[in-house]
Amino acid sequence: MQAMKVAGGGQGSQADPTWQESPCGRWQKRREQVNQGNMPGVQSTFLAMDTEEGVEVVWNELHFSDRKAFSAHEDKIQTVFEQLVLVEHPNIVKLHKYWLDTAEARARVIFITEYVSSGSLKQFLKKTKKNHKAMNARAWKRWCTQILSALSFLHACSPPIIHGNLTSDTIFIQHNGLIKIGSVWHRIFSNALPDDLRSPILAEREELRNLHFFPPEYGEVADGTAVDIFSFGMCALEMAVLEIQANGDTHVTEEAIASARHSLSDPNMREFILSCLARDPARRPSAHNLLFHRVLFEVHSLKLLAAHCFIQHQYLLPENTVEEKTKSVDLHAVMAEVPRRRQPPVQWRYSEVSFLELDKFLEDVRNGIYPLMNFATTRPLGLPRVLAPPQEEAQKAKTPTPEPFDLETRKVIQMQCNMEKSEDKMRWHLTLLLVLEDRLHRQLTYDLLPTDSAQDLAAELVHYGFLHEDDRPKLAAFLESTFHKYRGAQP
Structure with missing residues (x-):
């Protein structure tokens, strides 16, 4: 993949003096800082550009004043960040890349994260409140489902990843309604660091205005997943009422929280939120169980699975x-029927279904707005044990600061393949069309050798950055069927 030069439109370019090129070349930092929510311990946060993908990202800097102590634990820091890059979920802000900078007197860890341009949930709720609008119940359900999907993923890792700082300032929203949880790295990194390096990111009850997001047991007992459930309950309450009034105080009082709870008119919503805010951590449900709560039920599981x-x-x-299929549908045909004893069956016809809504629903599913986590039969694969890696694993993880390398981050949504005999009739000429999720096309050609296999070709495309690793098995199976089709048809 070739790096893209971005110019014009205020985005900067390689010739723009306001941009600074990173050691990895791919990331260009702007000097203006960007507010990406409450990021504990991060001294500097800048808007940056991924010149390869042509998208905006966030450049984060974590400073360490004790250079000597930093150097002593450099391998451990690298190991932790290498494992943090593995955290990947549609509702979690992605950590793309990191590197260490020890050229100056103070050491830095620089890491690139996904940029969510529409701002934090707190900012969105304030704007909605200002316009005197109530929170849409459907949007509230979608947001809760996405937040819980991310928490369910984190809590199912081995060992469980505790966010520990979930507030409406660390939850972000995209223009299409997709929710992203940020600042996931903070608790993992701070717990993994030795005491002499923990000072830059000391866990603390950040600001008085966010004090109410922390449960009563916070700081008194070891953190567990119930900490995040309480914080989620407060976020769900704030989303439902738009704002929990502080009445001019520096922090939200118990009376204000009680008033907000009593203002909830939906009994299912009230019971759902109160179960998260139970004072006894053992009584709070898990994120996975909350996903099955009746108040969040919006899409039938069969429709979602399909x-x-x-x-x-x-x-x-x-x-x-979808478009071609809907054109051939008989609108008077019965699409579903529920038989009943001694009564006529209940029927639904295609004329009662809006195909425009179907397209919108599929687009929302593609964007991650309706996650499948709560219906998955298997739990997500655990991360390596970030908090206490065995000594032998730590030795294996001793690698130099990572050099830049190209990886395809976009998924394939459509594949087409064609094979033709070469002029000498001795070899096959393969043409492969990949339609990526950003609707950009990638056309590749290759002269097949008799020894080439579908698995080897798919692995090679991943190696050279033409294909996302997750799409490798799909492409291998697709190529295998194509080989069988063409080679089997030859005389």
Whole structure:
């Protein structure tokens, strides 16, 4: 992949003096700082540009004044950040890259994270409150589901990842309604650091205005997943009422929280939030169990599973499959029927379904707004034991500061393949079209050798940055079927 030069539109370019090129070349930092929420311990946060993908990212700097202590634990810091890069979920702000900078008197860890341009949940709720609008119940359900999906993923890792600083300042929202949890790195990193390096990111009850997001047991007992559930309950309450009034005080009082709870008119919503805010941590439900609560039920599980199955296998179908299929549907035909004893069956016809809503629903599923976490039969793979890696693993993880390398981050949504005999009739000429999720096309050609296998070709495309690692098995299976089709048809 070739790096893209960005110019014009106020985004900066390589010739723009307000941009600074990172040691990795791919990331260009702007000098103006950006507010990406409450990021504990991060001394500087800048807007930056990923010149390869052409998208904005966030450049974070974590400073360490004790250079000697930093050098002594440099391997451990690298190991932790290498493992943090593995945290990947559609509702978690992605950590793309990191590197260590020890050129100056004070050492720095610089890490690049995803930029969520629409701002924090706190900012959105303030704007909504200012316009005298009530929170939409459907949006509230979607947001709660996405936050819980991220927490369920984190808590299911081995060992469980505790966020520990979940507030409406560390939750972000994109323009399409997708929720992203930020600052996940903070608790992992601070717990993994030795005492002599922990001072830059001391865990503290950040600001008085956010004090109410922390449970009563915070700081008195060892953190568990119940800490995040209490914080989520406060976020869910704030989303429901738009703002918990502080009445001019520096922090939100118990009376203000009680008033907000009593203002909830939906009994299911009230019971859902109160279960998260139980004073006894043992009585708080898990994030996974909360995903099954009746108040969050919006899309039937069969419909959701079908949509995810369609999205996952869309690369096998023509791009306009839904549109072409709906054109051939008989609107008077029965699509579903529920038989009843001694009564006529209940029927739904295709004429009662809005196909425009179907397209919108599939787009929302593709964007991660309806996660499948709560219906998954298996739990997510655990991360390596970040907090206490065994000594032999720590020795293996001793690698130099990572050099830049190209990896494809976009997923494939459609694949097309064609094979033709070369002029000498001795070899096959393969043409592969990959349609990526940003609707950009990648066309590749290759002269097949008799020894080439579908698995080797797919692995090679991943190695050279033409394909996302997750798409490798799909492409291998697709190529295998194509080889069988063409080679089996030859005389």
